Amino acid sequence: MTLLYFAWIRQKVGRSEEQIDLPAGIVSVGDLVAYLKSRGDGYADAFADPARLRAAVDQEHVSFDAPVDSADEVAFFPPVTGG
Amino acid sequence: MSTIRIQPEDFDVGAEANLLARGRGDVGAVVTFTGHVRGEAGLTALTLEHYPGMTEREIASHVREAEQRWPLTGVTIVHRIGRLEPGARIVLVATSSGHRQAAFAAAEFLMDYLKTRAPFWKEEERGDAKTWIAAKDTDEDAVRRWR
Numbered sequence A: 001m002t003l004l005y006f007a008w009i010r011q012k013v014g015r016s017e018e019q020i021d022l023p024a025g026i027v028s029v030g031d032l033v034a035y036l037k038s039r040g041d042g043y044a045d046a047f048a049d050p051a052r053l054r055a056a057v058d059q060e061h062v063s064f065d066a067p068v069d070s071a072d073e074v075a076f077f078p079p080v081t082g083g
Numbered sequence B: 001m002s003t004i005r006i007q008p009e010d011f012d013v014g015a016e017a018n019l020l021a022r023g024r025g026d027v028g029a030v031v032t033f034t035g036h037v038r039g040e041a042g043l044t045a046l047t048l049e050h051y052p053g054m055t056e057r058e059i060a061s062h063v064r065e066a067e068q069r070w071p072l073t074g075v076t077i078v079h080r081i082g083r084l085e086p087g088a089r090i091v092l093v094a095t096s097s098g099h100r101q102a103a104f105a106a107a108e109f110l111m112d113y114l115k116t117r118a119p120f121w122k123e124e125e126r127g128d129a130k131t132w133i134a135a136k137d138t139d140e141d142a143v144r145r146w147r
Helices: A007-013 A029-037 A041-046 B013-021 B054-069 B100-117 B137-144
Strands: A002-005 A017-019 A054-057 A060-062 A073-077 B002-007 B029-036 B045-050 B072-080 B082-084 B089-097 B120-126 B129-132
Touching: A002 A007, A007 A041, A007 A073, A029 A041, A029 A054, A029 A073, B002 B054, B013 B029, B013 B072, B013 B089, B029 B100, B045 B072, B054 B072, B054 B100, B072 B100, B089 B100, B100 B137
Parallel strands: A002 A073, B002 B072
Antiparallel strands: A002 A017, A054 A060, A054 A073, B029 B089, B045 B082, B045 B120, B072 B089, B120 B129
C-alpha cells in the first residue's frame, strides 16, 4: 500500500510517500492513524491530533471509519486551502 | 466542453474566455472569476502544493455536477501551483452558457467547491517565517448552501 503525506504532515513525517505492508488488524482509516502515530518521532507529532487531519482512500475523500484494508493508496493531509 | 489544468505558469484570462465563445452561436454569456494572491499583513509569497491525480479528479467531478445542474456550454478551470507573490493570479474559473444566470451560478458553485474540496494547500511566507494556512469556516459555510 502507498501512503502519501501533504503539507505540514509531509514535513513532520519527513517524507512525501512510502510503501507499507498493512499490519494485521488494521481495518479503518482511524486504525491506520493510530498505528502511524505509534511509529514515534515525526509520526507521533504529525498524527497527534486526528481532528486536524483529513484522509483520502484511492483519491476519494473519506471519513476515519472508512475501510483501508483493500486500498492501494491512502493519503493524509490538513483541511484543504486552495482557490 | 471542459478544460482543467493545474500548472505553475500564469494564464491569460481574456484568451481563456475567448476560447469558450469562439466559433459558437449558442454562447450568450461567459463569466470569469480570477483569484489573486492578497499581499496582506506583510505576506511575501504563497506556495501552493497539490495532490497530483486526486486534484484533477476532484475538480472534474464538481465540473460534471455543475454541468448537470446548469445548462453550460463550457467550463475552464486553471489552478496554479508553486510559489506566487502578491498580486499574482492563482485560479481561474470560467463558465459559459446561453444565459448569464447559469454561468454566474456555476462559476460561484465551482469556486466554493474548489476552496473546500480540491486538494490544494497554501503555505504563507513572511520574510523567513513560513506558516501553513488553516482552512476557514466561512468557506465551509459557503459550500453548504449548494447542498
